[in-house]
Amino acid sequence: MAVEWVVAAGVFVGASAVLWGISAWMTRRIEAAVPINGRFLEVDGERFHYVEEGKGPPLVMIHGLMGSSRNLTYALSAQLREHFRVITLDRPGSGYSTRHKGTPADLPAQARQVATFIKTLDLGQPLVLGHSLGGAISLALALDHPHAVSGVILVAPLTHPQPMLPLVFWSLAVRPAWLRRWVSHTLAAPLGMLTKGSVVKGVFAPEVAPDDFATRGGGLLGMRPDNFYAASSEIALVNDYLPEMVKRYPQLSLPMGLIYGSQDKALDFRKHGQALADKVPGLKLQLVDGAGHMLPITVPERVAALVEQVAKRARPAQNATILHPPFAQASK
Numbered sequence: 001m002a003v004e005w006v007v008a009a010g011v012f013v014g015a016s017a018v019l020w021g022i023s024a025w026m027t028r029r030i031e032a033a034v035p036i037n038g039r040f041l042e043v044d045g046e047r048f049h050y051v052e053e054g055k056g057p058p059l060v061m062i063h064g065l066m067g068s069s070r071n072l073t074y075a076l077s078a079q080l081r082e083h084f085r086v087i088t089l090d091r092p093g094s095g096y097s098t099r100h101k102g103t104p105a106d107l108p109a110q111a112r113q114v115a116t117f118i119k120t121l122d123l124g125q126p127l128v129l130g131h132s133l134g135g136a137i138s139l140a141l142a143l144d145h146p147h148a149v150s151g152v153i154l155v156a157p158l159t160h161p162q163p164m165l166p167l168v169f170w171s172l173a174v175r176p177a178w179l180r181r182w183v184s185h186t187l188a189a190p191l192g193m194l195t196k197g198s199v200v201k202g203v204f205a206p207e208v209a210p211d212d213f214a215t216r217g218g219g220l221l222g223m224r225p226d227n228f229y230a231a232s233s234e235i236a237l238v239n240d241y242l243p244e245m246v247k248r249y250p251q252l253s254l255p256m257g258l259i260y261g262s263q264d265k266a267l268d269f270r271k272h273g274q275a276l277a278d279k280v281p282g283l284k285l286q287l288v289d290g291a292g293h294m295l296p297i298t299v300p301e302r303v304a305a306l307v308e309q310v311a312k313r314a315r316p317a318q319n320a321t322i323l324h325p326p327f328a329q330a331s332k
Contacts, residue, residue: 093230
């Protein structure tokens with residue numbers, strides 16, 4: 001029996017080493033196909049990767065789970081850069097941004113990191129757009145750091161606790177942390193490559209993903225070990241903080257916009273969109289008939305129009321912050 005255990009352990013270690021090597025090779029191939037396309041900024045010991053385009057009032061855009069800045073620069077930033085200084089970031093652990101061991105992955109921590117990013121880049125009070133999980137982080141930012149932003153645009157946001165993961169993200173439900181690390185560096189990349197068609201189809205449904213989403217849209221980046229680990233860590237914590245956020249939604253008074261696809265298969269617009277609108281005074285849900293979850297890619301013009309609407313309401317606050325800081329301080 002002891003010999004059999006030794007043999008089994010040896011096979012496990014050998015197979016793990018082979019899979020680890022394959023994952024490392026695949027990571028190099030992915031990064032060659034989808035290279036760094038922006039700048040880097042050090043924030044509290046982490047390296048933020050971001051893309052900056054256009055001129056005008058600042059707009060910070062935050063992507064969703066297993067995504068990257070390319071999800072938002074694919075089509076949406078082109079609609080906005082004529083009128084805004086668009087800063088699209090990779091969240092910590094996503095894209096080419098780092099999340100070191102010990103750096104928290106929960107919603108308040110990510111909101112704090114984004115607030116520090118805004119301050120470090122000297123953006124004043126920008127508009128903030130969040131898609132999907134990026135919407136939850138934008139809400140945490142508005143709740144915990146309201147003076148860091150002038151308005152919030154929520155695109156198919158996660159807003160309430162989700163008892164079960166959407167089917168397309170089931171692979172992320174890995175517990176505990178040591179197993180998550182092992183899966184990330186052995187199975188995530190090979191299995192991700194085998195199942196990427198069905199995952200992308202599920203995220204975009206009922207619409208069809210563009211042919212170049214894997215590269216230009218950044219889809220491949222989420223299959224790398226570190227990105228998989230970061231996403232799995234986030235999803236393990238998200239429901240710990242959303243219930244308390246839900247209680248505070250009625251306090252939100254910033255200019256806000258909310259848009260959802262009526263056929264979103266990842267997050268139900270009733271449970272996350274309308275439920276939020278019912279709690280935030282004056283907030284109205286815009287519904288795009290027939291659209292799915294990836295609105296920044298499938299209907300960028302509708303999202304851009306909502307940004308413009310929120311910007312008109314947020315501009316007085318931006319101007320007061322940018323033009324009259326001494327008077328603002330003197331009034332305190």
